[in-house]
Amino acid sequence: MKAKNHYFKSIAVILVLAAVVYGGYLLFQDTEITMPTLFKPSPGPRLLMSMDGFKFMRSENGRTAWRMNAATADLYENKEAQMKDIEIFFNSPDRKEAVLRGGSGTMDTVSGNAAIHRGEREVRIVTSDGYLLTTDSLFWKAGERLVWTSDPFKLLGSEIYLEGVGLTTNVDMRTIVVKNHVKAVLQE
Numbered sequence: 001m002k003a004k005n006h007y008f009k010s011i012a013v014i015l016v017l018a019a020v021v022y023g024g025y026l027l028f029q030d031t032e033i034t035m036p037t038l039f040k041p042s043p044g045p046r047l048l049m050s051m052d053g054f055k056f057m058r059s060e061n062g063r064t065a066w067r068m069n070a071a072t073a074d075l076y077e078n079k080e081a082q083m084k085d086i087e088i089f090f091n092s093p094d095r096k097e098a099v100l101r102g103g104s105g106t107m108d109t110v111s112g113n114a115a116i117h118r119g120e121r122e123v124r125i126v127t128s129d130g131y132l133l134t135t136d137s138l139f140w141k142a143g144e145r146l147v148w149t150s151d152p153f154k155l156l157g158s159e160i161y162l163e164g165v166g167l168t169t170n171v172d173m174r175t176i177v178v179k180n181h182v183k184a185v186l187q188e
Contacts, residue, residue: 045078097128112142131157161185
């Protein structure tokens with residue numbers, strides 16, 4: 001008798017649970033249920049890792065063409081790195097060197113292209129043959145070794161002082177194109 005009672009109680013519990021589940025289904029079948037924002041992934045590319053002391057390097061024909069150091073970097077699934085306190089060291093085949101420094105920036109880790117922006121100080125490029133370029137932002141196209149800006153800039157060398165708005169140059173400062181408001185002083 002006890003076994004029959006236990007069997008009927010189990011069947012009754014299962015039927016009540018089925019009725020509750022079916023009733024819940026009928027009640028909520030046309031209701032859109034949204035996930036709380038706490039559990040939703042943030043929009044945009046997903047952060048893969050954050051690190052201190054980020055280093056990145058490109059080689060050409062067995063020699064280091066350029067290398068980048070950043071104090072911190074966030075690496076995302078879309079192959080983008082967002083960095084702080086950036087230095088890019090450029091080496092040319094004729095042993096000329098240049099260093100670009102900036103406060104923050106982003107870099108495509110596949111192509112090496114980067115956008116560098118001012119922090120507490122302006123963005124700077126210093127070359128081994130004595131040129132200093134300062135501006136608020138610089139864009140770097142790694143494959144062509146070009147930098148450019150649409151911002152006002154100043155360029156100081158042993159024989160020239162140049163300022164203007166908008167500039168495109170190779171990192172060795174051999175060819176410089178200024179877009180607007182050019183002022184130049186040649187020195188002997």
